[in-house]
Amino acid sequence: MANHIYESLINETHGVIEAGTGVGKSLAYLLPLIHYTVDENKTAVVATHTITLQEQLFQKDIPFLKEILPFDFNVEVFKGRSNYLCLRKWNQLIQGRGNHLGLVDNLEKLNRWVQTTTSGDYNEAPLHIPWELWSEIHCTKESCPEELCSYFPKCFYWGLRHRLNDAHLIVTNQAMLLADARSDGNVLPGYAGVVIDEAHNLEDVATGSFSHMINRSEFMIYYGTGAQLQNSLQGDVPEYVIQDLHLILDELIKEVNQYFLQLENLITDYNVPITEHNRSAFVQTSLVKHLKDIQGVLNECNIEEGESSSLIDRFSTFTDQFIGTLDLLFSGKDPSYAYWAEFKNGEPNLVAAPIEVGNILRDTLFEKTPSVILTSATLSTNKSFDYIQSQLGIEEISGLILGSPFDYEKQALLCIPSQAKNPNHPRYTHYASYLILHTLASAQGGVLALFTSYKLMDEIADNIYPKLNEVGYTLFKQGDGPRSSLIEGFQAEPRSLLFGTNSFWEGIDLPGDALKAVVITRLPFTVPDRPVTAARLKAIEDAGGNPFMEYSVPQAILRLKQGFGRLIRTKKDLGSVVIIDERIITAPYGAQFFASLP
Template identity: 35%
Template sequence: MNPRPSIDELFSLGGSLARELPGFEPRPGQLEMARAVEAGFESGSHVLVEAGTGVGKSFAYLVPALRSGKRVVISTSTITLQQQLFRKDIPMVARALGLEPRVVLLKGRANYLCREKWERARGDLALVERPEISKLRRWANETITGDRSDVPFRLDSLLWERFDADGDDCIGEACAHFDDCFYYRRRRDAEAADIIVVNHAIFFIDAIAGGLLPAYDYAILDEAHTCEDIAMNVLTASLSRRSIDRTFRRLRRYFTLPTSLTAQVDERYRELGETLAGTGNELLRLDERPEIAGDLDRLRDALYHLENWIADNGASALTRPPRGDLEREMRISGAVKSLAAQAEVVDRLLAVDDDSIRWAQSSVHGSELHCTPFDAAPILRDLLFARTPCLLTSATLALGGDFSYVRARLGIDRAEELVADSPFDYREQARLFVAPPDLEPDDPDFVVRAYALLEEALAYSRGRAFVLCTSFRRANEFGERLRASGLHPVEVQRPRSGLDRDGLLRWFTETPGAVLVGTRTFWEGIDMPGERLSCVVIDRIPFAQPDHPVLEARVQALRERGEDAFARLQIPAATMLLKQGFGRLIRSRSDRGAVLVLDGRLQGKGYGKRMIAALPPATRIAHLDELQEFFQT
């Protein structure tokens, strides 16, 4: 029997990876990371790795994971990486290692077709007459996954909601399709799997509340820079017109609801919205406006009345006869639970405690209310990191080699840490220009002066640029000027109109010399190698909105403890996001390009110099005309 090869042998030029994978070449950072990950598996310890772009972090953790013999959950932030891991990377590494692991990609319930809801909708004439239904019918008859991502055409979200496997509609074992349910079949597959690929939302829901994933030995969190935000979203209770409307849509599919009681809920929420709008603030903490408590009390009473009505009258209010007593009981129980969940959110919004921040956001599109934990770290420490060893990796996880910020934010007390440097030659491949120190985003003439720099840079790069902004307002200001110039094809991301993110990326890929002006969603998670993207422009240092209630509460708490909140909280968070924006540029050894930061504070302030030091080591230029020769060579 041949001895088991070492990690070094596997990643060598003569190793099994090189024999199996065309174009494989040893990378020092990849090998260093693979050693650290394997040590983490063997010792059962946490491992934090900042893996620079091009390190090949997926293979660096997949090789130790697949040969560990342990059940491993791999969680990512983006669908793109999930699909890449499941369809490409894991099969390639498994072949190279001579293994046949059982691998399952498990998504959230709403991603799967519900056979019962699809069957139920057949007689709905309003649906039958919609043109996309005939295409959906052909797909539904042929699909073996029931996965929405496999639908070969664009599908309206509200239409898909009519057929998804959402938990509010599910009656579990009482359903005639339970045995062949797409979602539960995936759950059963996961029970027998060696590797389970999920997204961060599912991972943290399971870590916090349980019930979604089988027991596992080790977790790998890729794109880990997003973990705090996603965990906070999972921990936040929210109430909105949209969430109430969604609850009513789902209830009306199975029950005839009394108009008087649903109208009462609508009226109470309308009154709440008017109170919030009357404050004149887009963002506010609820403890600053005690009168809102009365509106919330009345809304909760209205929800209770409807909940009690269904509990008492649900059997006679069902829109079609149930298949048996169990289905009837499950339908009524599910309806009561969905309304109770809305009332529970109101309870959390009314509660006063030091561990939560209760806040509201109002706009012309309506109001949303939220109850957010003050800090996710204690919760994640107790429910996840004190129990399960994890690898966390991302291209942006440390600040100058220091992981203390991310450990503090997530509640990780001890971990093995590694910075695996990128193999790219940033000094040769990239240029960095920072606006002069006297150009600051709040200056009255900022847009005029910043646009002049932007236009000059785009002339040298011949378009081929992302302009990354921190607000839709600033994106529109730059977009209007770029369009008026007529020098480059331009598209601007808009909050509720125009092309969506995928559509904008397709347009950019297909349009020579394109300039895409976008906001936060384009700062991360986009891989655009080659000449199509040769310039990334960042409008300002991406500090969080200073008057956001959650940030205000955290800043206040740090100040009360005598700590520098700006240095402890705001600078590290902005630096992480700045690194993400920079990271859109150089994606391969052959890429060349320039990053422009139009915020002069980056070189005029002391913290700006520390931020620059945390970025990849591109060659700094003092004058934009230096780009002319750079782009010509």
């Protein structure tokens, strides 16, 4: 794998590498990246999906390489702006004795940290900083005067941005990498190569990164930025300008509250597609008018170039972005997007998401970066990278599928019970409940059951609770507590089972006796309940393709491989994967699932 990556870097080609658990992916890509960047005096990027992997790289793998390699190299971890303290905002808050300061248990301790920290990183603060306070003092692009700020020489965020120029390796997340791609390279310094780990998530991350969304929270951030601007402009612009800005911002927030209350009545389901038939109901608002009025006030602020002038320009750009997003959402004029309204965390949202991200990634990332290497344990379907190439817009690659260091024939048993049924069977829930209990009894605990819907998970949980109480087993179910607490409880209690959906199909590492069996309750086909998924299926059909075989089946295969991969994490692990969906043996496409498993 290391040789393959080094050749890709030298030859400036793109690569896709599937390497299972236990191969040592991180060291296999860190070594060639470091050698290449030091030898060529260039910069490379590692982009992960999870913070857990970033921490593993920076706290374990990179320190190990620094100890054993005979040369020095520079590495920086780069997060989004919101992770870093803004000294200008902090001092403004202290001077004004902001209301949210009272939320901190020990203000003196927090102030000492501010005075002594070299990173300004939220995660390194010695005490909990409530979000209500942090949202007022963290860095934001929209309120940053950059070089014109009096605190710029001490700025934590910009100090890190400058250090990135001297780094051989930058460790960041996929969202930051795509933010750089979206901004035409204005976030990261130029880099010669990038390794994207956990790359099976890249399509979803790209969908989110290139989507447009508005909600009440976004407008509150806008309002807060405007309020901070008013304070910063005191003495630099006529008082009537500040008063006008204050009045229009208040009018805007009144309209925001009224509009999103109106949306709550329009969203009659989990999500509601916005089409030509119902669009008129979603555009009944004066939000755009208020934003344009704010632009008019900002245009009256004719002041000399400096910190205040830069803040006005930033807020003006912020306002333009809001107007552009609202225009896109309200007009629906771009057919390359899917439009819908939904509830998220209990709040109404309007969303426009790109139907195809492949073209965007090709234009912004793959064609502008000499070498991009994608790696994950699950990238191939039926021993081919055709699906992932098509979805991500990679035209030419150097592909590599590595075998596993684990002996699956001796370590793992794949079982499809004779009682397995099609999920459409009228008594499927009854049979699934029985088979999960049977697996639990055979394994004597340590069973992870993976679901594709909360509804089925809750129904089966209700079915088996009485039996579990009778025989003395504990059920840890997603939704009953924080994910980390559920996993810790499952590990600590031998006579237990763990129920999870979605996020539990990946990122769970339970080596040893903690996990003895994984139950796949149904093949993990994506339900086209999200308008962007439905739009992608329709686009394939309109092009004369078969959306089920070209999109749904490959996605489900990759998901099944993730779930299967929860079982064997070390060479000493033993266990069973029990699939209780008969379609894997009765459906014509079932052979593709079998062919893709290790």
